[in-house]
Amino acid sequence: MISDIMATQINAQINREFYSAYLYLALSTEAEGMNLRGTGAWFLAKHHEEMMHAMKMVRYLLDQGAEVTLAGVTAPPPKAQTVLAMFERTLEHERSVTAAINDLVDHALSEKDHATSIFLHWFITEQIEEEATVNDILGRLRLFGDSGQGLLMLDNELAATAQTMGQASSAAA
Ligand SMILES: [Fe+2]
Ligand SMILES: [Fe+2]
Numbered sequence: 001m002i003s004d005i006m007a008t009q010i011n012a013q014i015n016r017e018f019y020s021a022y023l024y025l026a027l028s029t030e031a032e033g034m035n036l037r038g039t040g041a042w043f044l045a046k047h048h049e050e051m052m053h054a055m056k057m058v059r060y061l062l063d064q065g066a067e068v069t070l071a072g073v074t075a076p077p078p079k080a081q082t083v084l085a086m087f088e089r090t091l092e093h094e095r096s097v098t099a100a101i102n103d104l105v106d107h108a109l110s111e112k113d114h115a116t117s118i119f120l121h122w123f124i125t126e127q128i129e130e131e132a133t134v135n136d137i138l139g140r141l142r143l144f145g146d147s148g149q150g151l152l153m154l155d156n157e158l159a160a161t162a163q164t165m166g167q168a169s170s171a172a173a
Contacts, residue, residue: 006116007066009104014057016100018073021050023093026076027086036151038159039083045165046090052169053123060119083154084138084146091134098127 002010028043061068080086101123108116137154144150 002061002064002066002113002116003111006108006111006113007061007064008069009107010057010061010066010116011069011071013100013104014054014061014068015071015073016097017050017054017057019076020093020097021047021054022073023076024050024090027080027090030079030086031083034083036083036155038155038157038162039086041162042158042165043086045162045169048169049165053126056122060116064115082146083151084141087134087138087141091131091138094127094130094134098131101127 024043024046028040028047031037031039031043058068077089080089101120105117105120105124108114108120137158140154141150144153
């Protein structure tokens with residue numbers, strides 16, 4: 001059993017994960033609209049990952065006998081317009097999620113709630129990887145530009161990565 005405050009905070013994080021899923025779905029459709037199939041597939045794979053994150057937390061609350069409270073999900077912001085802006089938005093968002101998860105761990109530790117703290121470790125590691133991946137993509141976009149040949153190369157690469165991500169998340173489910 002976890003405390004009501006801890007459950008409320010995890011419920012808030014569930015909402016953030018659903019918002020992340022919604023944001024990446026929006027970016028996926030935007031990329032598809034620009035005929036960037038690989039980028040669209042990559043953001044769609046991110047969408048599925050975020051849904052999986054939300055569901056992991058839902059499962060945790062249920063296993064702990066805590067109540068799951070689903071709140072409204074905020075609409076994503078207007079179109080990013082460029083691929084560079086899409087990934088800048090992604091990095092900024094992931095950084096805010098990392099900060100939120102760190103706060104959750106801080107709270108769990110303050111309550112000596114070791115179960116929740118251990119549960120959240122997976123998310124801490126996941127955030128490191130997510131930020132690193134997006135940083136890497138951004139670095140290449142800045143180096144080769146987000147138009148023409150450079151963008152085509154990146155789009156092909158993201159198509160391949162999206163496939164691996166899809167396989168990894170269906171293996172984890
Ligand atoms: Fe997430
Ligand atoms: Fe994420």
